[in-house]
Amino acid sequence: MNRSESGIKFIFCIMAAAMLTMAGCASSSSNVYTHEQAMQAQTVDTGTVASVKSVIIQASKPPVAGGAIGGVTGGVIGSTIGQGHGRDLATIGGALAGAAVGAAIEHKAGTKNGFEIVVNLDSGRTIVVVQEADVPISPGDRVRVLTAPDGTTRISK
Template identity: 55%
Template sequence: MKTSQRTLKFSQALIFFAAVVALCLTGCASSRSGQVYSRDQARQVQTVETGTVESVREVLIEGTKTPIGGAAGAVTGGVLGSTVGGGSGRTVATVIGALAGAAAGAVAEEGITRKQGLEIVVNKDNGQTIVVVQEADVAILAGDRVRVITAADGTTRVSR
């Protein structure tokens, strides 16, 4: 097998690896859903209060910003850059590819893990007004009677 064919196969394998890492990032992102409980919250006492929704506003919950997206992008960009030119030109292309890949990977990670959310203002029956932001996976409207559920770790969710 020629060197160029080996480099191409290696590049393809690395791109596949980077894609798998990117997909795994979506699984690693913690949920901000009103319907998802962490393992630590299961079988734990939680406080329930009731109230009426004053208002609901759509918001955007930013995605994760870990080094994984940038690292995967840097590896992929570096490998792709190394297939360009020869000698010192190849070295420059590798470095530029790695830098561009790192930037693109970081942006991709944040975009992949970004979620639509709701800012929910609740007038609790005790007279207190609170705001909870959670993923927009439950239909909650102004005027709805809701439960405000608070875990021992401070995690709060609004449920109908």
């Protein structure tokens, strides 16, 4: 393997690691707590699920890092192709294609399936909570509604 090939493989490894890291950064799961949420007292309400609707939870930040990483990677790979003016065009084309692919991967990693859950609380109030679809919840289920001091609310069985 020559130096150029090993450099390309190294860049691909960095890009893959960065994408996997971004995929795990944010969570709206009923089963996942951040370090800051651990060991914090939460208020607990109980109620009955009135309805459940499937939704898509999308990251609130536009994809930036994936496009940047992809653009650099594509540019480096493109710079190994051809000579002179052709190499310049390959570098630009590689950077543009890499940026588009990287942004698409980051966008997909920031999109999760979720539920919009309407709960009739025993207190008489009705609330709606959106969270990841990682726990099966159906209308009629008895649930706990956990609310953290920061206002984060999740539904749990």
